[in-house]
Structures are given as C-alpha cells and as structure tokens.
Amino acid sequence: MNNLTPFPWHYFIRTIRSKIILVWLASLITFIVCQLYQEYVFPKVLIVIVAFTTLAIIQGYFKILPFIKMLKKIDEIQVQLPHNKKLNIIYQKNEWVLIQEMLKLTEKYIRDQSQQIFAQEQQSHTVLESIPDPVIIVDRYLNCKQYNNEFKKIFIKNKETKLFKDEKLWKIFEEDKLLLNIFKQAESTHQMARASALKIEDQFFNISVTPFFDDQNKNIGLLGLFHNVTDTKLSEKMRVDFVANVSHEIRTPLTAIKGFSQILLAQKEKCSPELHPPLERIVVNTEKLKDLFDNLLKLSFIESQFEIQKTQIDLEKLIKSIVTNLKAKYPQQNIKVEIQPHMFIWGDHKLLEHALTNILDNSIKYNRSRTAIISVQLNNNQKDKDQIQITDNGPGIPESDLKRIFERFYRIQGQSHEKIEGSGIGLSIVKHVINKHNGYVSVESKINQGTIFKINLPKLETQKA
Numbered sequence: 269m270n271n272l273t274p275f276p277w278h279y280f281i282r283t284i285r286s287k288i289i290l291v292w293l294a295s296l297i298t299f300i301v302c303q304l305y306q307e308y309v310f311p312k313v314l315i316v317i318v319a320f321t322t323l324a325i326i327q328g329y330f331k332i333l334p335f336i337k338m339l340k341k342i343d344e345i346q347v348q349l350p351h352n353k354k355l356n357i358i359y360q361k362n363e364w365v366l367i368q369e370m371l372k373l374t375e376k377y378i379r380d381q382s383q384q385i386f387a388q389e390q391q392s393h394t395v396l397e398s399i400p401d402p403v404i405i406v407d408r409y410l411n412c413k414q415y416n417n418e419f420k421k422i423f424i425k426n427k428e429t430k431l432f433k434d435e436k437l438w439k440i441f442e443e444d445k446l447l448l449n450i451f452k453q454a455e456s457t458h459q460m461a462r463a464s465a466l467k468i469e470d471q472f473f474n475i476s477v478t479p480f481f482d483d484q485n486k487n488i489g490l491l492g493l494f495h496n497v498t499d500t501k502l503s504e505k506m507r508v509d510f511v512a513n514v515s516h517e518i519r520t521p522l523t524a525i526k527g528f529s530q531i532l533l534a535q536k537e538k539c540s541p542e543l544h545p546p547l548e549r550i551v552v553n554t555e556k557l558k559d560l561f562d563n564l565l566k567l568s569f570i571e572s573q574f575e576i577q578k579t580q581i582d583l584e585k586l587i588k589s590i591v592t593n594l595k596a597k598y599p600q601q602n603i604k605v606e607i608q609p610h611m612f613i614w615g616d617h618k619l620l621e622h623a624l625t626n627i628l629d630n631s632i633k634y635n636r637s638r639t640a641i642i643s644v645q646l647n648n649n650q651k652d653k654d655q656i657q658i659t660d661n662g663p664g665i666p667e668s669d670l671k672r673i674f675e676r677f678y679r680i681q682g683q684s685h686e687k688i689e690g691s692g693i694g695l696s697i698v699k700h701v702i703n704k705h706n707g708y709v710s711v712e713s714k715i716n717q718g719t720i721f722k723i724n725l726p727k728l729e730t731q732k733a
C-alpha cells in the first residue's frame with residue numbers, strides 16, 4: 269500500500285493555467301489602455317482594476333461550479349441522516365470542512381456496512397451449515413454464491429477444479445442436465461420448482477428450487493434445497509419387495525387350492541350334495557384372493573418403478589382393446605363405448621392400460637342398468653396437459669365417498685354395492701399410475717347421474733421439451 273498522499277495534479281494544473289491566463293489578459297488590457305490613454309494615469313489604473321476584477325469573478329464562478337454540485341449532493345445526503353449525525357455538518361461555515369466531515373461520515377458508513385455485510389455472510393453461512401441437507405444459493409444468472417458443506421460433499425467432491433464464487437451452475441451440474449433444468453424453470457416462471465425422488469449417484473433426493481425477490485419484487489436469486497430421501501426410498505422398496513414376494517408366494521398355493529376344488533366340483537356327482545356349496549365357495553374365494561394378490565403385485569410393480577418408459581399411445585386403439593377384454597369378462601352385460609377418434613397421448617403403455625382398465629371395469633361392474641354406456645374423450649386445448657375424460661351412466665358415487673375412493677382398500681359402503689366383489693385397490697392403482705406420469709386424476713359424480721373421471725397428463729410437446 270502506498271503511504272504517500274496523492275497529489276491533485278489535474279486541479280493544480282487547471283489552477284495554475286487559469287492564473288497564467290489571467291496575468292496575460294491583465295497585461296494585455298494594461299498595454300491596450302496605456303496605448304489609448306497615454307496622458308491620464310488614473311483612468312488607466314481604474315480600467316485595469318475593473319477589468320481584472322471582472323475576469324477574476326468570471327473565472328472564480330466557473331471554478332466553483334463543481335463545488336456547487338458537490339454541496340448540492342451533500343444537502344441531499346444529509347436529509348437522510350439521523351439528527352445526531354447532522355450536528356457536525358449543519359453548523360459548518362467552511363465548505364471544505366463541510367466536505368471533509370461528509371467524507372468522514374461516508375467512510376464510517378462504508379466501514380459499518382462492510383462489517384454488517386461480513387456479519388450477515390457469517391450468519392447465513394452458519395445457517396446453511398446447520399441444515400443437514402445440501403443447499404445452494406445462486407443469483408438470477410445462475411452464478412453460484414453460497415453452498416454448504418453437504419452440497420460440496422455430494423456435488424463437488426469429484427470435481428477436478430476448485431469451485432470459485434460466481435461459478436456457473438451448469439459447470440457444477442454438467443452431468444445432471446435435469447437438475448439444471450429445474451433451476452432454469454424456477455428462474456423463468458418465478459415460482460417454486462420441484463422434483464421428487466431424483467436419483468443422484470446412489471442416493472435419492474426431493475429437490476425444491478425457490479426464487480427470492482428484492483423490495484421491488486424483482487427476482488434476485490434462487491435457493492436450491494436437496495432433501496435426502498434415500499432411507500425412505502430404501503424402506504419403501506423393502507416394503508414393496510415384501511408385498512410382491514408374499515403375493516407371489518401365496519399365488520402358488522392359491523392356484524393349487526383352486527385347481528383341486530375345480531377337480532372336486534368336476535366330480536361332484538361322486539361327492540355328497542352337502543359338499544357342493546362349500547366347494548363352490550372355495551373356488552369363489554380363492555378366485556377373489558387371487559385377484560387381490562394380482563392387484564397387489566400390480567401395485568408393487570408400479571411403486572417400485574423409479575423411471576417409466578414413455579411412448580406415443582393411440583388412445584382409441586388402447587380403449588378398444590380394453591373393452592374387448594371386458595366384454596369377455598362380463599358376457600351378460602351390454603356394453604357400449606363411445607370413443608373420440610384420433611386420440612394420441614404420451615405415457616407408459618402398460619401402466620396406462622392398467623389404470624384405464626380399472627376405471628372402465630368399475631364403470632361396468634357397478635352399473636345396475638342392462639346397458640353400460642361409457643364415453644371416452646380427449647381434451648387437448650390446454651397448453652401443457654391432455655385431459656382424458658371418461659363418463660359413464662352408472663349409479664354415481666356419494667359425495668361423502670368422493671375424497672376417499674383413491675385410498676388403498678377403501679370401498680364404497682352402501683346397499684347397492686354390498687354384493688359386488690372387489691379388493692378396493694383398483695382406483696389406488698389408477699392414482700399411482702397417473703402420479704408416476706407427473707399428472708393427476710379427479711372425479712365428479714352425482715347419485716343416479718353417473719360418474720366422470722378426468723385424467724390429466726403432461727402433453728407430448730412438454731415431455732419432449
């Protein structure tokens with residue numbers, strides 16, 4: 269650091285230059301006056317004094333113009349100062365001293381602000397380090413500003429180069445484009461962006477990116493929080509695997525029980541008549557248990573899938589295939605399905621087939637009329653989603669049950685449904701399938717007026733983007 273006080277060379281040169289010009293002008297005026305008034309001394313001196321004084325006043329005015337602007341700025345600043353800070357400024361008569369006092373106040377203010385900013389950085393650093401999950405703060409241009417040690421352990425531990433302040437976020441997530449897209453989405457929409465159970469290396473995270481704003485409601489940065497749900501996902505996987513294994517193991521003895529029961533029924537003329545009803549009940553109940561475990565296996569399969577294979581699906585063709593299978597299942601029922609042609613959606617074909625089968629099966633199974641009329645339409649007028657609307661002419665669902673029909677094992681309690689067999693898992697499968705597609709399902713119904721299921725799925729263009 270240079271200890272010498274800087275010399276104001278520019279101001280010094282301008283001052284000397286103005287003095288020299290003033291001397292030259294005074295000498296020129298004196299010479300002209302002496303030539304014009306050679307006999308009179310007093311007029312000569314008076315004219316020179318007046319001219320020199322006028323030039324000095326004009327020169328002085330232009331010289332103090334910068335100080336006028338400076339003093340005006342000081343007046344504007346001191347209005348904002350508290351009363352005790354103004355005392356050293358209000359009573360100053362010397363403008364130079366006034367400027368000096370203002371500079372002292374400015375220096376103290378800058379020093380206090382620096383200390384306050386440092387203290388805030390220390391506080392925010394302490395807060396970030398106290399959070400057990402990885403956290404990163406970036407500005408609106410996606411430059412890294414702050415992160416905690418947990419973030420460094422997971423995302424920067426394998427980086428060859430050190431992460432500097434204002435490092436671009438795409439350099440940190442150069443191998444995880446999906447993470448970068450979540451931050452870009454939050455920055456562009458000015459709303460929180462989320463991602464669930466995103467796999468990063470060998471761990472799973474729920475990610476939320478929240479924009480924050482200044483006093484003018486202008487987006488100035490983003491806060492990214494990575495909540496580690498690895499233990500939860502492993503526990504869920506163990507539960508799903510357990511259900512799947514148990515369901516699979518139970519199907520084998522159930523199939524054997526059903527087979528032997530059918531053999532006995534086939535030879536029922538050799539059995540006592542009293543044994544016929546129990547044998548029939550065995551067959552019926554084993555079939556019910558088999559259906560239950562089949563549904564549990566489907567549900568376990570859906571829950572265990574972290575990624576789904578999405579393709580373009582001809583919805584009209586898919587519905588016709590499902591209806592053909594259902595007509596074979598309900599030969600006594602007259603089924604009419606109205607399908608809107610040329611319907612294409614984006615999703616996992618097998619999973620959506622499970623979901624739509626369950627909805628259509630319920631529409632037929634619970635229908636008390638001789639003819640089940642079902643209408644399937646696709647509404648693709650909305651910008652970011654397609655809506656599949658399935659309408660039936662069934663008995664409807666009571667309003668008290670609408671909020672719970674997607675719960676696992678929940679069945680509608682009512683006199684009209686007491687004799688209808690089912691496991692209560694079908695609509696739970698529907699909900700899980702649609703959630704896997706980042707969509708949602710809703711239902712509208714009135715007693716004796718039918719039911720409308722609305723399945724909302726992301727558009728094909730949105731998925732590709």
